[in-house]
Amino acid sequence: MEKRLKRIEEDALNEIESARTGEELEAVRIKYMGRKGLFTDLLKSMKDLPEKERPAIGAKANEIKGKLAGLIEAKLKSLGKKGSAQEASIDVTMPGVEITRLGHKHPITQVINRVNEIFIGLGFKVKEGPEIENEYYNFEALNIPLEHPSRDVFDTFYIQDDILLRSQTSTVQIRVMEKEKPPLQVISSGRVYRPDAVDASHSFMFHQVEGFMVDKNIKFSDLKGTLSLFARQMFGKDTKIRFRPHFFPFTEPSAEVDVSCIMCAGKGCRVCRYKGWLEILGAGMINPKVFEAVGYNPEKWTGYAFGMGIERIAMLKYGINDIRLFFENDLRFLRQF
Numbered sequence: 001m002e003k004r005l006k007r008i009e010e011d012a013l014n015e016i017e018s019a020r021t022g023e024e025l026e027a028v029r030i031k032y033m034g035r036k037g038l039f040t041d042l043l044k045s046m047k048d049l050p051e052k053e054r055p056a057i058g059a060k061a062n063e064i065k066g067k068l069a070g071l072i073e074a075k076l077k078s079l080g081k082k083g084s085a086q087e088a089s090i091d092v093t094m095p096g097v098e099i100t101r102l103g104h105k106h107p108i109t110q111v112i113n114r115v116n117e118i119f120i121g122l123g124f125k126v127k128e129g130p131e132i133e134n135e136y137y138n139f140e141a142l143n144i145p146l147e148h149p150s151r152d153v154f155d156t157f158y159i160q161d162d163i164l165l166r167s168q169t170s171t172v173q174i175r176v177m178e179k180e181k182p183p184l185q186v187i188s189s190g191r192v193y194r195p196d197a198v199d200a201s202h203s204f205m206f207h208q209v210e211g212f213m214v215d216k217n218i219k220f221s222d223l224k225g226t227l228s229l230f231a232r233q234m235f236g237k238d239t240k241i242r243f244r245p246h247f248f249p250f251t252e253p254s255a256e257v258d259v260s261c262i263m264c265a266g267k268g269c270r271v272c273r274y275k276g277w278l279e280i281l282g283a284g285m286i287n288p289k290v291f292e293a294v295g296y297n298p299e300k301w302t303g304y305a306f307g308m309g310i311e312r313i314a315m316l317k318y319g320i321n322d323i324r325l326f327f328e329n330d331l332r333f334l335r336q337f
């Protein structure tokens with residue numbers, strides 16, 4: 001038994017001596033001192049010894065074990081110092097690691113940026129408004145009467161009696177007109193909220209962009225010209241638009257605006273339900289009552305306003321058939337844009 005102990009000690013000393021790395025040292029430690037190591041084996045086999053001899057051998061084995069552990073630790077420290085010496089000699093002139101996958105903007109952000117770009121080119125300024133609003137800015141100032149169905153709790157998220165999540169970006173019209181005097185050309189986009197059940201074409205949160213212009217002698221033809229140019233820049237130079245009469249409380253007259261189907265160029269397909277046209281926005285001449293609410297003289301000033309859903313534009317532009325894809329953060333979807 002003593003001979004065996006002596007041989008294990010010599011072998012271990014040699015192996016510690018010749019170890020060159022921390023990993024090699026760790027392997028030595030496990031081989032001798034680990035749970036299934038040679039020392040553990042040896043101590044287990046002590047039960048075969050006469051009882052008298054056991055304490056002496058046990059003490060000797062523990063002494064050697066302690067000595068080896070100390071040696072391993074000392075050697076690890078000296079290897080560590082060499083390691084940091086190596087770090088200091090890193091070649092800083094070596095070429096760096098190439099970044100092969102860069103992130104990019106979300107498709108919704110890309111569409112907002114493109115819309116802004118087009119209107120900035122026409123002299124519009126970009127403004128923002130709060131997402132948490134009160135009833136005055138979301139409804140009253142926009143000539144939406146108390147009995148209007150959109151003011152119902154089923155169509156608007158109320159936080160408190162008078163505080164709500166804005167259900168449209170037209171609120172920004174009022175906030176800007178209150179602070180500034182005409183002439184004004186403003187574009188504003190952001191999130192809006194409506195308690196709709198989520199499906200392929202509805203979400204309780206989506207994005208809108210609102211644009212308006214106020215000056216002397218602004219006519220319906222100015223609105224039509226601006227929107228035609230926008231449609232051609234957004235969807236392609238052959239895109240046509242048409243206006244259908246509609247009603248909105250904050251514009252008079254009002255229209256819904258369609259673009260010729262960008263999938264079939266107006267011939268008729270599944271996307272446009274064989275009509276050749278796609279509805280993209282609502283627009284009209286700003287109602288004189290809205291001007292009165294912000295203290296403008298409706299005899300002096302005229303203007304137009306329009307609003308559209310960003311997701312709708314992005315879905316048409318990229319051929320996406322489910323609005324939920326925008327908000328699920330699935331990288332397989334997002335990497336396509």
Ligand SMILES: [Zn+2]
Nearest residue numbers: 261264269272
């Ligand atoms: Zn079509």
